[in-house]
Amino acid sequence: MKHKLFIGVLSCLLLNSIACSSDNETVNNIEEMEEEVVEEETEPDDPVQTVYPVDGETGNVLLYDKSLSKEGYVLFNEATDDRVYLMAKDSAQIIHEWQLEFGLGNDVELLSDGKLLASLGVESPDFSFGGFGGIIQLINPDSSIDWEYVLANEEHIIHHDVEMLPNGNVLALVWDLRLPDELDAIGYLGEEEKVYSESIIEINPATNEVVWKWDSWDHIIQDTDSSKPYFGIVADNPEKINI
Template sequence: MRTVFCILILLGFLILPSCAKEEAPILPEEEVVVEDPGIEEPADPMEEPPVYMGEIQTLNANLVYDGLILVNDAGNNRAFLMDKEAKLVHEWPLSNKLGNDAFLEADGRLLASLETDDPKITLGGQGGILQFIAADGSIEWNFNYSSEAAETHHDAELLPNGNVLAMVWERRTQEVAANAGSNSQVDIFPEAIIEVDPNTDEIVWEWHAWDHIIQDYDITKDNFGDVAANPQLIDLNYVTIANGDIMHANGLAYDAVKDVIYLSVNFFHEVWVIDHSTSTEEASGSEGGNYGKGGDLLYRFGNPQAYKNTAGERLFRNNHFPNLLQDDHLGNMLIFTNGAELEQSTVYELQLPDVFSLEPNTDNEPEVVWSFTDPDLYAPKVSGAVLLPNGNRMIAEGDYGIWEVTEAGEVVWKFSAPGFFWRAYHYDNDAPEIMALGL
């Protein structure tokens, strides 16, 4: 009996390890199935592959500011959002060719300047149509302002009251121009600005450069006077050009605090400051408005030579995008000067005066607080710059693409593609404009 009991105990020791060996492999088998990193989810057959809008160079990833970019590519007639990988996020179908500017508003609508089907004034940057375009491409407002007499062009801006500011070319026949003292031998196209109520299409305010001209060319004609002594007036003969485009404004900005308009005038290489607080009647003269000067220029900067001023340094050569800044840079403006005969473009940040003063034979130029250039930065046309939330600047180089540079001037990111890039606007991923699109 004792022998049998010993044999049973011995068999128990032999059986227990055997059971453990049978159960031990179960846990590893379950772990392999659950945690295997090599298993990939099958691709969604309905998901479209990403579309990339060009090539990028990331030169310092740690300093690149994330976000989305609204690109106005007039060369390919496209207005689209992309990310910093150049991946297409959204594109608006356009009913007409892009006139130049398209800007995303806080409610998700695009305010766009488009070319009319049958333009009557065919200068560079022509337009004739303003539209509000919804995210799906549906047109919520269409304003056609194109005739032999006048046409919208280049740029437009939504005002806080819901109205739209737009630039206009106005035709003055050769005969009318000659009587005004013009030395041009063709019809000419001076600038005007209109304010339109989109609810009624009524023009509720307007300003005309023609009401504020001076000339020292012909004493027998109208508007004769001393150009240098009257910096508030516009020299009718500063530019003589075969097609009559004597001013070629290309961008505007509205300052709601001061109630003034900044107009970038490319062929004068200047920015003009105009009082918006006037009535239309006051804007045609030299009295009235918050500043008491009617529609005369309150201030001008960039090229003292345009009004025969011997003081002050010329900064601009074919300037674009007078971009008023906010927050810590309030009171400053970013602006792109193409460089023209220098074949070298520069971006300036200027500190604008709190009080506008425009005196003859005086240095009236604002202070340069930041600038950037590079041997590779040169676009003879269009272009512009915006300030990013981290202090970087994003620069649209018209015939190349987009740069991102730090405040210290380090180039940290580039985008390039075949196109003609009017401007590039930054939006944070959670900006109201982006959220309103419902992407």
């Protein structure tokens, strides 16, 4: 790409030289320079610049530059087919594939011990929007389930991202339905019939206990009713959420 850009710039210089000078020697020198750049661009024995398409089992890799590729495989989460597999970079062939018990809920991570930490979707959620999930699983290389945690009901559902912590606990995002009396208590005047807030929970896989929780409901602000909780000046509290 840099060579093509240089050739384009060089061509502009060539046209300017012809327009501004009738010196044939100057024109010839520029043409010789352009020929040298073209030869450098099309050098066939330069392994660093090897960029080529790769035909694979599930599709094609359009561009593959080996000089920019690190050793190892690529983990693919193919949400449209609810598939997770490892693919070789240089051949686009599938090296290993896991059989999922449920559809993808948006996030799957390959851990250092070869297991998958997966956010999966329940089959019949009580409510759903975006990348809903409801189920977290630790999946062994042979597709057996090492651990499972389910949170999917009328008021709460796990969604999108999960993360393994250094202590072995798992972080998950949760949508929480706020009931009408909760909204009325803080002077909510919105038109939505149902309002969902966000929380982050830390789960201990050994006990399935939620050992820590961050709740966005504890960080809201409202400026509609000074007699109700969370009242304040919104502009003076940028770290809080305007209900």
